[in-house]
Amino acid sequence: MSDWNPELYNRFRSYRAEPFRAILARLDLDPAEQIADFGCGSGENTVELARRAPGSRALGIDSSPAMIERANAAKAELAEELAARLEFRLGDLAAARVCGHFSLIFSNAALHWVADHRRILAAWRDLLCRGGKLVVQMPANHEETAQVALTALAAEPRWRDALRGVAVPSANVGTPAQYSRMLAEIGFDNIDCYYQVFAHLMNGPDDVVQWSRSTVLRPFLDALAKDQREEFVAQWQRRLEQAYGTAGPLTLHFRRIFLWARRGRN
């Protein structure tokens, strides 16, 4: 897949930060936390976690060179004491080839980009020290109007050959009940999995398209020839105007799933 675009992704930063703020409001951080942030992106959340736990160390891992470059550039601007406790590294969250035991494994808006969550969560469990915390948040909004319209458009005769096998990333995401069972089976306790829906005011369907360009649209655009991409986007935008019933302001109801658990004591 093409690399991420940190500027485009951060255009809706205040909306994208809402689930992290919800996590911070609940998360009990120990001062000496050993933190792994899988799919850390440009590292803002990793830095904030380390800042709030003054004796902590935090490792951010991401598979995007552009994101890791951005995270390291931001780290270079931080106070020396904080920067010394942070490390950003290129890597695959699904391979989890990192040494050491963590007291907090955190992943925000990243795990839905890959499949096989049982295997990954089991590997993350093994990276946690006993009693260590797991906190995961990911979009689970494949049933939202825009994503339903995107999936339907991709299946139409004009596009279906080029887009065969391409799906919205939330298609990888299960339900709270499925994760609750899965996490218990692989050795977590204190499990709490739930949806939360965030309401984002948008100026119109065009904003939904712009919001999606840096995320859900990428695998679709990557699979199309360059000269087909804007036609696909324009068709999707027209479908959004029909589906939302407006070319003007609307509320995007963005459902996310939160997974909280602790590694058991044995």
Ligand SMILES: C[S@@+](CC[C@H](N)C(=O)[O-])C[C@H]1O[C@@H](n2cnc3c(N)ncnc32)[C@H](O)[C@@H]1O
């Ligand atoms: C939507 S961004 C979220 C970034 C950050 N966690 C945040 O909340 O701002 C998703 C991130 O997941 C990363 N990602 C996707 N698949 C990955 C993988 N297999 N291994 C590591 N990172 C991955 C992307 O490179 C991207 O930076």
